[in-house]
Amino acid sequence: MREKLRLGDILLKEKIIDEEKLNKALSIQKITNKRLGKIIVELELATEDRICDALANQLNIPKVSLKDREFTLFEKKLTLIIKKKRVLPLSKNNNTLVLAMIDPLDVITIDDIRRMTGCLVKPVIATESEMDEAIKRYEEREIATEVLQKQGERLSQFVSDITKKELKPFSIDAKIFLEATKAMTSPIGRDIELEDILGDVLVRKGVITQSQLDIAKEQRRERKLGDVLVELRFVQKGKILSELTNILFKI
Numbered sequence: 001m002r003e004k005l006r007l008g009d010i011l012l013k014e015k016i017i018d019e020e021k022l023n024k025a026l027s028i029q030k031i032t033n034k035r036l037g038k039i040i041v042e043l044e045l046a047t048e049d050r051i052c053d054a055l056a057n058q059l060n061i062p063k064v065s066l067k068d069r070e071f072t073l074f075e076k077k078l079t080l081i082i083k084k085k086r087v088l089p090l091s092k093n094n095n096t097l098v099l100a101m102i103d104p105l106d107v108i109t110i111d112d113i114r115r116m117t118g119c120l121v122k123p124v125i126a127t128e129s130e131m132d133e134a135i136k137r138y139e140e141r142e143i144a145t146e147v148l149q150k151q152g153e154r155l156s157q158f159v160s161d162i163t164k165k166e167l168k169p170f171s172i173d174a175k176i177f178l179e180a181t182k183a184m185t186s187p188i189g190r191d192i193e194l195e196d197i198l199g200d201v202l203v204r205k206g207v208i209t210q211s212q213l214d215i216a217k218e219q220r221r222e223r224k225l226g227d228v229l230v231e232l233r234f235v236q237k238g239k240i241l242s243e244l245t246n247i248l249f250k251i
């Protein structure tokens with residue numbers, strides 16, 4: 001049944017557009033090969049939300065918002081289809097996978113993901129602009145995760161190599177190395193003693209001044225030292241991570 005449905009027919013049935021406007025959009029589609037929904041939005045014949053609402057109503061599927069939503073990273077083969085087909089798995093309950101789509105009429109993609117995951121795929125609909133932003137966030141998280149994994153591998157090897165060398169048991173460098181290594185999963189620090197050590201490292205490496213560190217310590221209270229340094233605009237959060245990573249690999 002769903003395979004016979006077309007977006008144009010749904011929009012006509014919902015009285016979103018008329019035959020004349022639909023034919024105009026279809027003629028443009030033949031030339032540009034763009035999605036019909038995108039053409040209709042570009043021609044200002046309907047908004048993304050109205051098209052989504054019409055599809056949700058006629059297909060009896062939920063409409064979802066992807067704003068500020070966090071996503072689980074998936075294996076590579078599923079990530080590729082996510083980017084290519086612009087879909088996003090939202091949740092999995094037992095053997096049912098909830099899949100956000102901008103085109104829930106795309107039964108080929110639904111079947112591909114069903115075969116790939118072995119799950120029953122339940123499509124839900126989202127606007128194209130929200131999907132684009134969500135996939136961008138997904139890709140950014142994927143890149144960040146890969147970078148952290150590579151850093152973790154390098155750090156693991158570095159720790160293995162450095163512990164084979166002789167460090168003076170109570171030297172400042174030895175203590176900084178050991179404490180900074182423990183802090184790599186949360187480079188801004190997890191306790192007062194560790195935060196103070198990392199603060200001294202940032203001063204020592206010229207990332208912040210001693211007076212800036214003193215001011216941040218006074219205003220710290222229950223907050224992390226790094227968060228206070230960032231709030232006071234003494235340093236950017238990314239700079240803290242970057243410098244501590246560089247320190248680890250250069251000691």
